[in-house]
Amino acid sequence: MTAPQDPVALDESFLTDPHAAYAALHRTAAVHQAVAPDGVPVWLVTGYRHVRAATKDPMLSVNKCHGRTVGNQGASMPPELDAHLLNTDPPAHTRLRRLVGTAFTPRRMECLRDSIRRVTGELLDRMAPHSHANIVSDLAMPLSMAVICDLLGVPENNRPDFRQWTDTLQSSAPDAAVRSREAMREMHRFLVNLIDRKRRAPSDDLLSALIAVRDEGDRLGEDELVAMAFLLLFGGYHNAASLIATTVLALLTYPEHLAAVRTGGLSMDAVTEEALRWNSPAMLAVRRFAKQDVRIGTTTIPAGERIWLSWASANRDPDQFAMPTTFDPTRADSNGHLAFGHGAHYCPGAALARLENSIAVSSLMHRFPELSLMGTADALQWTDSLRSRGLRELPVSL
Numbered sequence: 001m002t003a004p005q006d007p008v009a010l011d012e013s014f015l016t017d018p019h020a021a022y023a024a025l026h027r028t029a030a031v032h033q034a035v036a037p038d039g040v041p042v043w044l045v046t047g048y049r050h051v052r053a054a055t056k057d058p059m060l061s062v063n064k065c066h067g068r069t070v071g072n073q074g075a076s077m078p079p080e081l082d083a084h085l086l087n088t089d090p091p092a093h094t095r096l097r098r099l100v101g102t103a104f105t106p107r108r109m110e111c112l113r114d115s116i117r118r119v120t121g122e123l124l125d126r127m128a129p130h131s132h133a134n135i136v137s138d139l140a141m142p143l144s145m146a147v148i149c150d151l152l153g154v155p156e157n158n159r160p161d162f163r164q165w166t167d168t169l170q171s172s173a174p175d176a177a178v179r180s181r182e183a184m185r186e187m188h189r190f191l192v193n194l195i196d197r198k199r200r201a202p203s204d205d206l207l208s209a210l211i212a213v214r215d216e217g218d219r220l221g222e223d224e225l226v227a228m229a230f231l232l233l234f235g236g237y238h239n240a241a242s243l244i245a246t247t248v249l250a251l252l253t254y255p256e257h258l259a260a261v262r263t264g265g266l267s268m269d270a271v272t273e274e275a276l277r278w279n280s281p282a283m284l285a286v287r288r289f290a291k292q293d294v295r296i297g298t299t300t301i302p303a304g305e306r307i308w309l310s311w312a313s314a315n316r317d318p319d320q321f322a323m324p325t326t327f328d329p330t331r332a333d334s335n336g337h338l339a340f341g342h343g344a345h346y347c348p349g350a351a352l353a354r355l356e357n358s359i360a361v362s363s364l365m366h367r368f369p370e371l372s373l374m375g376t377a378d379a380l381q382w383t384d385s386l387r388s389r390g391l392r393e394l395p396v397s398l
């Protein structure tokens with residue numbers, strides 16, 4: 001294990017069991033010097049209080065113009081699409097959020113509730129004749145993709161391509177950089193065409209609403225629209241799918257809580273919050289840059305340096321959550337988790353992700369009363385990404 005004073009290597013060995021690695025870091029400090037997989041230095045913030053406070057620190061910026069470290073761009077969008085929510089600080093960010101807020105209405109959420117129920121029902125029907133299923137590929141991924149596509153208004157026949165591009169963009173395979181650029185180009189071309197079609201023939205979806213939205217004479221420009229659609233898809237798809245699979249895993253490995261859900265003694269809302277805390281799908285925030293020398297805890301981070309806030313680590317900080325590795329939906333404080341971020345960039349898709357998870361998991365549990373895990377939880381494989389954590393497969397017996 002890395003000595004506390006040495007930079008933490010965020011390498012393959014770290015990724016083998018990030019929760020164990022974060023637990024070791026909790027024992028030493030809340031802020032650590034680290035080396036990212038691309039070899040570039042980064043400050044890793046792991047303590048709950050520190051992560052939460054950092055999200056509200058006006059001296060930390062998501063805007064790359066404040067970055068001094070070479071090579072810290074990561075998988076960024078083409079330059080014309082870079083002015084999106086997660087690259088923008090207030091007040092430009094406040095404007096974009098207000099415009100999104102006017103399109104992300106409670107009524108639209110209600111319409112999606114029906115669609116989530118319908119798609120979940122169809123997927124469970126498809127699983128029913130079999131004795132086994134894989135929750136990731138048979139339920140979580142297709143449901144999440146269907147919801148995002150319904151939200152944006154992506155036609156059925158384009159959805160397989162959509163899924164392919166998104167998977168490529170999230171991949172950390174050795175040839176991922178080249179394939180990602182190609183996927184990004186394809187996705188860009190597709191979204192420009194889709195927006196053009198929606199502009200000519202609007203329908204009842206978020207993209208049409210974003211095109212139409214006007215806010216005191218303001219509206220989203222063409223590039224902003226494409227970037228927004230891109231971000232909604234990219235931010236929503238894998239994370240929401242990961243949450244469904246981890247929630248199922250949690251209930252199957254903690255049978256007392258599963259029994260309580262089935263008898264109505266435990267709400268799916270509580271289960272969802274605790275699953276978000278216990279295995280946060282988005283492990284890291286997008287990078288922040290110190291606009292000037294910034295103090296986090298007892299550490300001073302020099303201006304221009306790159307900072308990674310770890311939601312996953314904060315959500316298992318023993319100073320904040322008692323017995324943090326235990327999945328316990330009856331704990332009083334699980335909803336203090338930071339799985340959806342905090343502050344100005346708090347996830348606008350949080351309500352949708354919660355809704356989707358509650359419907360998918362409770363429908364599954366009630367439809368298949370004998371549901372059980374095939375094999376042991378320890379043998380399950382997780383995605384090897386620092387940013388997002390999800391199960392590759394979740395085989396169950398129905």
Ligand code: HEM
Binds near residue numbers: 097237239
């Ligand atoms: C379980 C599912 C999800 C998780 C865990 C999650 C997590 C997060 C987190 C942690 C952030 C803050 C990033 C930061 O501050 O660096 C964020 C932002 C964002 N999320 Fe989600 N998200 C989920 C689902 C969704 C969905 C379903 C959508 C869209 C439909 C979505 C769209 C976005 C967008 C657009 C942002 C940027 C907001 C901004 O910068 O103002 N997310 N999400």
